[in-house]
Amino acid sequence: MPYIARRIAAMIPALLGVIVCIFLITRVLPGDPARTFAGEQAAPSVVEQVRREMGLDRPIWEQFFRYVGDLLRGDLGFSWHTGRTVVEEFATRLPATIELSLAALVLALLIGVPIGIISATRRDRPIDHVSRVLSLVGASMPLFWLGLMVIYLFYGQLGWQPAPLGRIDSGLNPPTSITGLYVVDSLLTGDLAALRSSLAHLIWPAMVLATGSTAIIARMTRSAMLEVIDQDYIRTARSKGLPPLTVIGKHALKNAAPVTMTVVGLQFGQLLGGAVITETIFTWPGLGSYVTDAVLATDYAPVQAFTLLAAVVYLVVNLLVDLFNGVLDPRTTHA
Amino acid sequence: MPEPTTLARTRPTTAWRLLLRNRIAVVGLVFVALWTLGALVVPLSPYGAAETGAGPLLSPPGADHLFGTDNFGRDILTRVLAGGRVSLWTGLLAVGISLVIGVPLGGLAGFLGGRFGNVVMRVMDVLLAFPPLVLAMAIAASLGAGMTSAMVAVGIVGIPEFARIMYSQTVSLRERDFVDAGHAIGLPRMTIFARHVVPNAFAPILVRATLGMGYAILTAASLSFIGLGAQPPLAEWGVMISDGRGYIISGEWWMTTFPGIAIATSILGFNLLGDGLRDVLDPRLRTSR
Numbered sequence: 001m002p003y004i005a006r007r008i009a010a011m012i013p014a015l016l017g018v019i020v021c022i023f024l025i026t027r028v029l030p031g032d033p034a035r036t037f038a039g040e041q042a043a044p045s046v047v048e049q050v051r052r053e054m055g056l057d058r059p060i061w062e063q064f065f066r067y068v069g070d071l072l073r074g075d076l077g078f079s080w081h082t083g084r085t086v087v088e089e090f091a092t093r094l095p096a097t098i099e100l101s102l103a104a105l106v107l108a109l110l111i112g113v114p115i116g117i118i119s120a121t122r123r124d125r126p127i128d129h130v131s132r133v134l135s136l137v138g139a140s141m142p143l144f145w146l147g148l149m150v151i152y153l154f155y156g157q158l159g160w161q162p163a164p165l166g167r168i169d170s171g172l173n174p175p176t177s178i179t180g181l182y183v184v185d186s187l188l189t190g191d192l193a194a195l196r197s198s199l200a201h202l203i204w205p206a207m208v209l210a211t212g213s214t215a216i217i218a219r220m221t222r223s224a225m226l227e228v229i230d231q232d233y234i235r236t237a238r239s240k241g242l243p244p245l246t247v248i249g250k251h252a253l254k255n256a257a258p259v260t261m262t263v264v265g266l267q268f269g270q271l272l273g274g275a276v277i278t279e280t281i282f283t284w285p286g287l288g289s290y291v292t293d294a295v296l297a298t299d300y301a302p303v304q305a306f307t308l309l310a311a312v313v314y315l316v317v318n319l320l321v322d323l324f325n326g327v328l329d330p331r332t333t334h335a
Numbered sequence: 336m337p338e339p340t341t342l343a344r345t346r347p348t349t350a351w352r353l354l355l356r357n358r359i360a361v362v363g364l365v366f367v368a369l370w371t372l373g374a375l376v377v378p379l380s381p382y383g384a385a386e387t388g389a390g391p392l393l394s395p396p397g398a399d400h401l402f403g404t405d406n407f408g409r410d411i412l413t414r415v416l417a418g419g420r421v422s423l424w425t426g427l428l429a430v431g432i433s434l435v436i437g438v439p440l441g442g443l444a445g446f447l448g449g450r451f452g453n454v455v456m457r458v459m460d461v462l463l464a465f466p467p468l469v470l471a472m473a474i475a476a477s478l479g480a481g482m483t484s485a486m487v488a489v490g491i492v493g494i495p496e497f498a499r500i501m502y503s504q505t506v507s508l509r510e511r512d513f514v515d516a517g518h519a520i521g522l523p524r525m526t527i528f529a530r531h532v533v534p535n536a537f538a539p540i541l542v543r544a545t546l547g548m549g550y551a552i553l554t555a556a557s558l559s560f561i562g563l564g565a566q567p568p569l570a571e572w573g574v575m576i577s578d579g580r581g582y583i584i585s586g587e588w589w590m591t592t593f594p595g596i597a598i599a600t601s602i603l604g605f606n607l608l609g610d611g612l613r614d615v616l617d618p619r620l621r622t623s624r
Contacts, residue, residue: 017461140603145595273468
């Protein structure tokens with residue numbers, strides 16, 4: 001079987017495992033969804049009725065097949081605190097989360113990779129120590145606190161940041177929707193006012209969300225670069241008289257890239273977890289803020305749906321990373 | 336003869352001395368010791384952690400209240416120290432859950448191998464596909480909001496990491512001469528596993544447990560911040576930051592700043608200590624040269 005087909009086929013049992021896990025979490029853990037749904041004070045008869053209506057009185061395997069059937073029909077459940085289906089809610093909010101996560105990922109790469117390279121090429125010099133300490137601190141930073149401090153400083157005190165409410169100034173119309181990403185759409189439609197406003201709204205939460213990933217990407221890039229930098233072909237390239245930037249950029253980085261890409265793939269899941277927190281703090285109208293609202297309203301169908309989505313995204317992104325690495329380094333496809 | 340795979344197994348005092356010579360580890364150790372000490376001295380504070388009106392409402396840091404007071408006039412320093420007690424316990428118990436389930440699972444999977452080992456490790460891979468915070472949210476939500484739910488959720492989420500480390504350790508230890516020797520003298524398999532394999536995998540597990548403390552404190556505080564963990568009025572760092580959220584723009588920075596610094600330094604402490612332990616216990620495990 002070709003490599004791509006093999007990798008896609010290998011994803012199916014993982015996907016099934018993910019679905020079983022989420023099902024077990026909701027139905028087997030000692031919590032009682034019917035009780036939660038009906039409320040703590042509800043009479044036992046009411047709880048019983050809710051249980052019947054939710055199908056929780058059926059045998060466990062029957063519930064499982066019903067759940068899988070619902071998923072196959074694209075039914076992720078009903079969000080009773082907003083009165084709409086979870087799929088509808090997700091569809092309207094997904095672009096905001098994609099925009100924020102992608103922006104954070106781009107920032108993390110733009111900052112993390114150069115820091116890692118500089119650190120590796122100036123190993124054990126002061127700049128290496130500074131960047132290593134910074135990346136340790138960055139990885140230890142609680143996002144929800146960092147976000148609040150950014151708002152306190154850059155909005156509350158300095159006034160550099162627009163009010164942390166939404167994706168664009170409330171006085172402006174969002175750009176015509178093409179991709180759903182405001183920054184991209186306003187670029188495509190040439191709407192400069194919308195572009196400026198949406199960038200100003202995006203950059204702060206994106207920086208906060210990127211902190212942890214930047215730190216880890218810098219760290220992994222550094223150690224990947226250190227692995228290759230001592231090798232013979234790098235010495236050959238240097239002794240041929242190639243300029244240092246060419247040696248680092250074309251020879252070393254290309255061989256360190258698969259490691260960095262793998263970390264990026266793993267970070268994607270972290271970003272989705274971080275998005276929950278970041279969106280809540282910046283009232284960013286994406287999936288994350290919706291899920292925390294749902295949690296506070298003890299509306300758990302969206303939480304489960306988000307969990308499923310996050311795992312699926314993780315599996316798909318890591319598949320893409322493997323395929324990309326396969327192109328970059330064909331040896332990895334023979335493992 | 337068990338080969339001395341780690342310094343910790345054979346010469347604990349040497350390992351300890353090496354640890355103290357490692358600057359990074361010492362900084363970490365200081366942070367951890369500071370918060371532990373803080374948790375112990377809570378009763379010495381003139382104020383109660385839940386005492387409303389211990390001072391004027393929302394007074395900035397000053398002589399009477401070093402970290403200021405919150406919107407109920409509670410002393411923030413006392414609450415931060417008491418929060419450390421909650422966080423350290425939560426971390427310890429959560430890591431305990433991951434350890435007690437993950438180590439035997441991964442160890443047996445590696446030691447026995449075969450179909451059992453395969454199934455266990457595939458299940459662990461599936462759990463690793465979930466972003467940790469998201470999975471913890473789903474579990475805590477199912478269990479119902481509360482500190483115990485948060486702790487259990489964080490504990491469950493940590494299981495696959497321990498299982499994976501233990502698995503790879505056991506797979507390599509299984510081939511060692513001392514295991515063959517055990518079989519040769521007729522020791523039961525489980526005795527070899529419990530008495531000879533598990534102790535030799537001690538070093539990486541200790542490193543992971545230390546790093547895991549930081550992660551557990553962070554995740555539990557995040558859950559509390561969202562509303563799935565500790566509930567107000569409990570003095571817990573995530574709850575305190577959530578309480579202070581409404582006072583950020585009006586300028587009462589101290590309500591969120593101090594619990595935030597507490598979370599950051601305690602996590603940093605465990606991360607540094609974990610990194611230092613890794614360097615000392617097993618130089619081969621170092622991620623950064």
